[in-house]
Amino acid sequence: MTPRKPVDTGSPxxxxxxxxxxxxxxxxxxxxxxxxxxxxxxxxxxxxxxxILELCRHPTAVVEIAAELGLPITVVRILLGDLLGTGRIxxxxxxxxxxxxxxxxxxxxxxxxxxxxxx
Amino acid sequence: xxxxxxxxxxxxxxxxxxAETGLKIVIVGGFGVxxxxxxxxxxxxxxxxxxxxxxxxxxxxxxNGAVASKTSTTVAFDFGRISLNAxxxxxxxxxxxxxxxxxxxxxxxxxxxxxxxxxxxxxMDDSWYAIDRLEHHRTPFVVAVNRFQDDERxxxxxxxxxxxxxxxxxxxxxxxxxxxxxxxxxxxxxVDHLYDMATAxxxxx
Numbered sequence: 001m002t003p004r005k006p007v008d009t010g011s012p013x014x015x016x017x018x019x020x021x022x023x024x025x026x027x028x029x030x031x032x033x034x035x036x037x038x039x040x041x042x043x044x045x046x047x048x049x050x051x052i053l054e055l056c057r058h059p060t061a062v063v064e065i066a067a068e069l070g071l072p073i074t075v076v077r078i079l080l081g082d083l084l085g086t087g088r089i090x091x092x093x094x095x096x097x098x099x100x101x102x103x104x105x106x107x108x109x110x111x112x113x114x115x116x117x118x119x
Numbered sequence: 120x121x122x123x124x125x126x127x128x129x130x131x132x133x134x135x136x137x138a139e140t141g142l143k144i145v146i147v148g149g150f151g152v153x154x155x156x157x158x159x160x161x162x163x164x165x166x167x168x169x170x171x172x173x174x175x176x177x178x179x180x181x182x183n184g185a186v187a188s189k190t191s192t193t194v195a196f197d198f199g200r201i202s203l204n205a206x207x208x209x210x211x212x213x214x215x216x217x218x219x220x221x222x223x224x225x226x227x228x229x230x231x232x233x234x235x236x237x238x239x240x241x242x243m244d245d246s247w248y249a250i251d252r253l254e255h256h257r258t259p260f261v262v263a264v265n266r267f268q269d270d271e272r273x274x275x276x277x278x279x280x281x282x283x284x285x286x287x288x289x290x291x292x293x294x295x296x297x298x299x300x301x302x303x304x305x306x307x308x309x310v311d312h313l314y315d316m317a318t319a320x321x322x323x324x
Contacts, residue, residue, distance in 0.1 A: 059133075092139045105317060115207060
């Protein structure tokens with residue numbers, strides 16, 4: 001593995017255009033929130049919105065959308081907020097936000113263990 | 120680097136339509152310790168790379184205490200995926216352990232099941248900050264020692280525990296991050312630990 005340093009995205013203009021200058025993202029989208037498209041792309045739609053709807057024909061995590069689009073997660077959250085607002089997507093959030101110190105319940109962990117053993 | 124893992128598919132594999140719950144485990148460690156290798160060995164997809172940009176107010180002070188006014192900081196990280204069953208999907212995040220990435224950790228750790236600290240005995244210093252940060256967040260973790268082939272001075276797990284001043288309740292495990300079975304064992308060690316903690320907590324009224 002090559003050492004990686006913080007990278008400059010190099011194209012702030014592009015990111016500015018993609019988000020129409022907005023920088024405040026919708027924090028309700030966790031990295032592992034699963035996004036599902038409720039409709040296909042329509043003509044005249046911003047290309048990034050269209051790409052997201054294509055990707056999310058099947059459930060797709062926010063972090064995977066970011067990787068596939070090559071956009072920072074913050075930018076993807078803004079775009080998802082747009083699509084959620086117009087009812088184009090639905091979001092399957094992780095289990096209720098716990099405090100950092102709280103443990104998930106043992107029943108869920110048992111399922112995780114079972115899944116790992118079956119790999 | 121030799122590998123006994125099967126080749127991962129090039130094409131994007133979508134999740135099943137029944138997938139509804141995303142879960143997170145974070146793998147932390149210094150550069151070159153094998154985080155991506157570990158993610159790759161157990162992931163069902165090729166590890167993907169993405170970046171997080173920090174633009175929020177209140178994070179504009181870097182580690183030198185200088186105020187970074189309008190410049191946002193970007194950091195890249197890898198992740199992989201394991202479909203556990205029809206509804207649960209586990210995402211594994213490889214996070215750089217250096218102090219300057221603390222803001223990424225705070226974001227990644229939020230809601231994570233737990234963490235794996237991957238240790239290279241040749242550079243154990245890299246692990247201290249990670250362990251300190253996890254303890255601060257009270258994120259449950261295990262320590263996995265990646266045994267490289269050229270690890271001639273094989274410190275025992277007990278010696279490493281002492282060197283890292285790890286409390287007795289933190290599980291430790293040897294691993295070879297290149298091997299799928301070994302990577303799987305590391306994850307099982309972590310989730311076993313979480314399960315024990317959860318059942319103990321539930322038994323306490």
